[in-house]
Amino acid sequence: MVRGKLNGRGNIMLPNETEIHELEDNESYRYLGVMEADDIKQSEMKAKIKKEYIHRLMKVLKSKLTAGNLIAAINTWAVSFYRYRAGIIQWTKAELQQLDRRTRKLMTMHKGLHPRSDVDRVYVERDQGGRGLMSVEETVNYESHSLKKYTEGSPVEFIRTAGKIINTNSEDGRQEYRNHQKTERKQNWHDKPINGQHLRQTEDQAAKETWQWMKRGCLKRETESLIIAAQDQALRTNYRKAKIEKSTNNPKCRLCKQKDETVSHIVIECSKIAQTKYKGWHDKVASAVQWSICKKHELPHTAKWYDHRAEAVLENEKVTLLWDFNVQTDKMEAGDKHHSFYARLSEFTGK
Structure with missing residues (x-):
């Protein structure tokens, strides 16, 4: 163990003549990637983490990755930056939700997400029909919950005491808590009258076959986001403009002028494009x-x-x-x- 000694200025002098000076009032030190002084520098760490997260997110979005690889890169390289410090940095719910909104906005700007796509579907796993993006809010909550459970089960009293400062809103085990997060997202998507139509219509089909193209994730991000928007009934068809947006009174197809212009009608049943x-x-x-x-x-x-x-x-x-x-x-x-x-x-x- 390397020992130092105090010099005349009150600083520590190491044997190799390196001097460790005493912290000033506005200074801090870094321990395991977290800035501290007499307490953790919460505001400074939040600003630093947010800046680095946006930097990583933009680097990924500016790449030419396919849809599946784009989501995987965001999850492993950007969202993980929040995961490491979860339970230590105290985030508010509003801060995390605002960051998720900004993530979706940047994805939309870089053609990785349709502006009217269902929000819950974005966070459902790909083999279940979703986009597979990890929510920053859900990730931080899950990691905080996991850290809380770890400290509660520790045989070391000091660790159990330290864990009491971590606040969670559930008594479930780690896996049960994560499963609840996933189930709630998919159920919210399923229950939506418009956005959940396709999911309800394909419930009787084998999930392995129905969502295989999503699991492979080999489409371009623009292509995948457009298909997802079509399945969510989010494209601005005459039916949507008449029944939801109320911007027109005529929901009929602009080609055949006989049936309501829904996405399903355009894709499979319009008589005007049947032979073309x-x-x-x-x-x-x-x-x-x-x-x-x-x-x-x-x-x-x-x-x-x-x-x-x-x-x-x-x-x-x-x-x-x-x-x-x-x-x-x-x-x-x-x-x-x-x-x-x-x-x-x-x-x-x-x-």
Whole structure:
């Protein structure tokens, strides 16, 4: 252990002749990343943490990361700056909520979040259909709660006493507290009449299949935020302008002028684009399927699926592959349980 001695000025002189001077009234020292003097410098530390958090957030947002990697980078590099000092720096609820709002605002400015997207969905995990962003408020509360539980269970009396200064609003265990945070966010999103429509409509589908594209997170941030906004019914369709914003009296589709212009109507049921946009989307998906079949059965195909151009007929000694052919079937009688086409197909395949 290195020992020093006091010199004539009241400072400590180390054996290597390094002098440690006495702190002035406006000075502080740093211990484990926290500025202290006779007490923790709360206001100075808050300003420093907030400045560094915004700096890290902006660095990430200015990158060209995909949507999933963007969220992961914010969580691990920016939000973690608050996590380390949670329970030590005393944040108010209003301060943390204001920082979450600023985070969403900056994400919107950098095309990582649609301005009308559902707020709760932003913080739901990606495999549950959310964006997966960690809330600064929830992170600080969780870490404070965890630190409180750790100190309460410590065999050292000094640590148990120190933990009494940490205020939490729950007696749940660490995992129960975290699960409650996640459940509350998703339930709030689910219960919203407009924003929660898509979630309620897909409840019966396997979550693994429904949200696989979200879990992969390989889309551009602009693309993902637009899709999320469409699912949240947040796009400014005539229906939204008439029923929610009250900026118009006509909710009908501006193309077919027959049904209400909702996102679902535009995507799947507008008669004016049935043979144009819809068919084009369908053919792109079918072209990728045909490319996979060609690759499997050694038929001519391109190196990349998106370069593939479907041919009307492709064949070799093993298979014949048809594209965009009409299939004639018998007229289905009223009360039939199975279409005759599928009945004949079963007879042909023996299944």
